[in-house]
Amino acid sequence: MLRPHIVILGAGFGGTYVGKKLARLAKAGEIDLTIVNRTNYFLFTPLLHEVATGSLSPRSVAEPLREVFVGMQTRIIQGVVDTIDLEKQAVKIAAGPGNAAFSIEYDYLVISTGAETNYYGIPGADRLALPLKTLSDAARIRNRIIDAFETATLTIDKAERARALSFVVVGGGPTGVEVAGELAELVANMVKRYFSHTKDCDPNDPGHCSPEEPTIALVDTGPAILSMFSPKLQAEAAERLKAAGVSIHQNTKVTEVTPQGLRLGDGSLLSAGTVIWAAGVKPVVPHFEGDAQPELVAGRLAVNGSFQLKGQSKVFVLGDTAGYIDSHDVKKAAPAPRPVPQLAQVAVAEARIVAGNILAAIQGKDLSDFHYHSKGSMVSVGQWFAVGEIFSMKIAGPFTWWLWRTVYLFKFASWRKRVRIALEWAFELISPRDITKV
Numbered sequence: 001m002l003r004p005h006i007v008i009l010g011a012g013f014g015g016t017y018v019g020k021k022l023a024r025l026a027k028a029g030e031i032d033l034t035i036v037n038r039t040n041y042f043l044f045t046p047l048l049h050e051v052a053t054g055s056l057s058p059r060s061v062a063e064p065l066r067e068v069f070v071g072m073q074t075r076i077i078q079g080v081v082d083t084i085d086l087e088k089q090a091v092k093i094a095a096g097p098g099n100a101a102f103s104i105e106y107d108y109l110v111i112s113t114g115a116e117t118n119y120y121g122i123p124g125a126d127r128l129a130l131p132l133k134t135l136s137d138a139a140r141i142r143n144r145i146i147d148a149f150e151t152a153t154l155t156i157d158k159a160e161r162a163r164a165l166s167f168v169v170v171g172g173g174p175t176g177v178e179v180a181g182e183l184a185e186l187v188a189n190m191v192k193r194y195f196s197h198t199k200d201c202d203p204n205d206p207g208h209c210s211p212e213e214p215t216i217a218l219v220d221t222g223p224a225i226l227s228m229f230s231p232k233l234q235a236e237a238a239e240r241l242k243a244a245g246v247s248i249h250q251n252t253k254v255t256e257v258t259p260q261g262l263r264l265g266d267g268s269l270l271s272a273g274t275v276i277w278a279a280g281v282k283p284v285v286p287h288f289e290g291d292a293q294p295e296l297v298a299g300r301l302a303v304n305g306s307f308q309l310k311g312q313s314k315v316f317v318l319g320d321t322a323g324y325i326d327s328h329d330v331k332k333a334a335p336a337p338r339p340v341p342q343l344a345q346v347a348v349a350e351a352r353i354v355a356g357n358i359l360a361a362i363q364g365k366d367l368s369d370f371h372y373h374s375k376g377s378m379v380s381v382g383q384w385f386a387v388g389e390i391f392s393m394k395i396a397g398p399f400t401w402w403l404w405r406t407v408y409l410f411k412f413a414s415w416r417k418r419v420r421i422a423l424e425w426a427f428e429l430i431s432p433r434d435i436t437k438v
Contacts, residue, residue, distance in 0.1 A: 003029070003030065003031050003032050004031050004032070004107040004108060004362055005031070005032040005033075005034065005105065005106050005107045005108075006022060006031055006032070006033050006034070006106065006107065006108045006109075006110065006358060007034045007035075007036065007091060007104055007106040007108075007109050007110070008033070008034070008035045008036065008110040008112065009036050009081050009091065009109070009110065009111050009112060009113055009286065010036070010037060010111070010112035010113040010114050010319070010321075011035055011037035011039075011041075011042050011065055011112075012042070012043070012045070012112060012114045012319060012320075012347065013045075013319065013344045013347040013348050013351070014112035014114075014318040014319030014320075014347035014348075014350060014351050014354075015035065015037070015110065015112035015319070015351075016035075016042045016065075016068065016351075016413075017347070017348050017351035017352070017355075018110055018112065018318070018351045018354050018355045018358075019033065019035050019068075019069065019074065020068070020069075020413070021351065021352065021355030021356075022355050022358065022359075023069055023072035023073075023074050024072075025359070026072055026073045026074050027071070027072045027073050029073070031362075032075075033072075033073070033074045033075065034074070034075040034076075034077060034104060034106075035065060035069070035074060035075070035076055035077070036077045036079055036081065036091070036093055036104075037065060037076075037077075037078060037079075038078070038079070038080055039062075039078065039135075040064060040065055040066070040076070040078045041062040041063055041064050041065060042062070042063045042064075042065055042068055042413070043061060043062050043134070043135060044061040044062070044063070044408075044411070044412060045061075045133070045344070046344055046408055047060075047061045047408060047421075048061060048132055048133075048134075048135070048137070048138045049132065049138075049175065049178045049179045049182050050182060051135070051138035051139070051142070052132060052137075052138040052139075052141040052142050052179065052182075052276075053141075053142065053145070053179070053182035053183055053185065053186040053433070054142060054186055054433035054434055054435065055182060055424075055425070055428050055433060056421065056424055056425075056428075057424065057434075058135050058138065058139060058438065060417070060420055060421050060424055061135070061421075062135055063412065063413055063414060063417055067414065068413050068414070077093060077095070077104075078095070078096075079093040079094055079095040079096065080093070080094045080095075080096075081093060081094075081113065081286045082094045082101055082287070083286070083287045083288065083289045084109070084111075084286050084287070084288050084289065085288075085289045085290060086288060086289075086290070086292040086312060086315065087290055087292055088105075089105055089106055089107070089109070089314070090103045090104065090105045090106070091103065091104050091106065091109065106314075107314065108314050108315075108316070108358050108361065108362075109314065109315045109316070110316050110317075110318070110354060110358070111286065111301065111309070111315065111316070111317045111318075111321055111322075112317070112318050112319045112321060112347070113283075113284040113285070113286055113320075113321050114283075114284050114319060114320050114321065115133075115281035115282060115283050115284060115320035115321075115342060116133060116281060116282060116284050117131035117133050117277060117280075117281060117282075118279065118280040118281050118282040119277065119279075120279070120280070122254055122255065122256065122257065123255075123256045123257070124256050124257035124258055125254075125257045125277060127257075128257045128258070128259065128275060129170065129257050129275040129276065129277035130144060130274065130275065130276050130277060131277050131278075132175060132179065132276065132277070132278055133281070139438050141274075141276060142437075142438065143437045143438065144274050145167070145183070145186065145187070145274065146435050146437055147437075148164050148165055148167070148273055148274055149165070149190060149194070149195055149214075151164050152164045152165050152195075153195070161213075162213070162215075162271070163260065163261070163271050163272070163273045164273040165213055165214040165215065165273065166214070166215045166217075166261070166271050166272045166273050166274070167183060167187070167214070167215070167216045167217070167272065167273070167274045167276070168216075168217045168218075168219060168261065168262060168270060168272040168274070168275050168276070169183065169216070169217070169218050169219070169276045169278055170219050170220075170254055170262070170275060170276065170277050170278060170279045171219075171220060171277065171278035171279035171280065172218060172219075172220025172222060172224075172225035172226065172227075172248075172250070173220075173225075173226065173227070173228075173278065173279075173280070174226065174228075174377070174379045175278040176218060176220070176225075176278035176279070177218070177225055177226055177237060177241070177379055177381060178379060178380050178381070179276055179278055180216060180218045180241055180246050181240070181241060181244065181246075181380060181381040181382035181385075182380075182382060182383075183216055183276075184216055184241070184244035184245055184246050184382060185244070185382050185383055185433075186433055187214050187216060187245075188244070188245065189432055189433060190433075190435065191213070191214060193432050194435070215245075215247070216245060216246045216247070217246065217247045217248075217249060217270065217272070218241065218246055218247070218248050218249065219249045219252050219254060219262065219264075219270070220248075220249070220250055220252065221251070221252065221253050221254075222250065222251070223250055223251055224238070224250060225237060225238055225241075225248065225250070226379060226387070228377065229379075229387060229389060229394075230389065230394055232394060233387040233388075233389065233394055233396060236387055236396045237379065237381050237387050237396075240381045240382065240385050241381060241382075244382055249264075249270070252264055252265065253265030254279075257275055260272075261273075261275070262275065281320065281342060282299060283299055283300045283301075283320050283321045283342075284320075284321065285299070285300070285301060285321060292311075294309055294310065294311075294312075295310050295311075296323065297323030297325065297339060298323055298339055299323075300320070300321055300322055300323030300339055301317045301321055301322060301323055302323045303316075303317050303318075303322050303323060303324050305324075305369035305370060306353070306357050306367040306368065306369055306370070307322060307324065307350060307353060307354050307357065307370060308357075308367075313361070314361070316354045316357065316358065318347060318350040318351060318354050319342075319346075319347040319350065320342040320347070322339070322350070323339045324339055324340055324350070324370070325339055325340075326340060326370075326371055326372050340372045343377070344411075345374070345375060345377075346372060348411075349370075349372065350370060353368055353370040356368060375390070375391070376388060376389050376390035376391055376393075377389060378390070378400060378403065378404040378407070379404075380401055380404050380405075383401070383429075384398045384401050385397060385398065385400075385401050386400040386401035386403075386404045387400060388400050388403070388404065405425065409421060409422060
């Protein structure tokens with residue numbers, strides 16, 4: 001009997017953890033395993049904001065897939081999914097410029113193609129705002145922050161100088177809050193160490209900026225930041241940001257992003273030289289050939305309780321791409337049950353079920369259903385402070401921040417990466433952040 005060929009599309013948290021669960025079978029020669037990903041590395045996205053603000057180097061949050069699966073008899077393909085043919089059980093892959101597209105046949109397919117930045121159709125957002133979803137996004141933000149200060153030192157016009165040193169983060173969820181907190185730390189340190197002599201600058205003046213000159217704002221459409229947390233933790237996070245110099249604009253709708261800043265719902269303009277977009281994501285759904293088009297739920301691929309694509313017993317979907325609605329939520333008769341959150345911890349939990357169900361399907365056994373139980377969540381708000389809810393406990397402060405870092409540190413696949421990041425974090429606590437452009 002031929003070994004079943006399992007193809008995994010996407011190597012984010014969902015795809016990588018499914019691959020790790022199945023790799024032992026590939027090593028034992030029981031299955032053939034192929035992983036297709038746009039890049040040749042697994043990206044630890046929860047720490048991208050630290051790369052964007054100089055706390056971590058880019059290589060620290062990326063692990064080469066060939067290293068993750070070294071010795072596991074797993075085929076790694078760097079390429080982009082072109083189309084999926086459900087009838088022929090084949091995936092067409094575009095492998096980059098100069099290489100012709102090719103097809104891979106599968107016995108079982110895992111779709112974990114992740115998500116991309118959602119600009120909600122707001123004019124100018126996709127052109128002028130800086131997203132934070134990839135490694136290159138983080139490097140671009142970091143370079144823009146550094147350039148803003150270097151440009152300001154040569155700008156005599158006070159209004160233009162003020163705009164150059166105005167930073168706005170759009171989105172009051174975890175990513176937006178973490179970016180704003182770390183950005184405040186970076187800007188304060190840059191002013192204190194490198195740009196601290198005088199407010200009224202001149203290109204021939206050796207002095208640069210005063211602490212009050214750069215401004216940081218956090219804009220959100222909701223009535224409070226971190227809507228998933230209790231009002232108490234929301235207030236603590238807000239107070240921490242305000243103490244760091246971040247102004248919070250709640251119940252504020254962005255209608256346009258312009259070269260001068262943000263046009264708001266009331267018609268006013270919030271001046272900004274740098275706009276960082278952390279307002280949400282949308283799933284990346286591959287294109288399907290032929291008449292067999294999948295059902296969608298909230299823009300995500302509809303799946304059953306075992307994470308099989310509806311109507312397809314050999315195709316599994318998980319992570320940000322899966323429109324999974326927990327049956328427990330449906331039984332609660334909620335007004336409108338929603339798919340489970342698009343979070344890394346959700347994707348990792350789903351990966352265990354998907355890997356087990358693929359193995360059960362191969363062996364002709366019954367598949368298991370998934371029920372999501374949150375272990376809690378934590379959000380950092382600058383150095384030495386975080387807020388979180390763990391098993392209904394509400395915690396905030398330096399210990400929560402230390403716990404937040406520890407949890408993320410041990411989610412990396414290799415000890416080498418854990419040691420590298422721990423050393424970088426330790427060094428960053430006693431030294432200024434690196435402002436070398438990359």
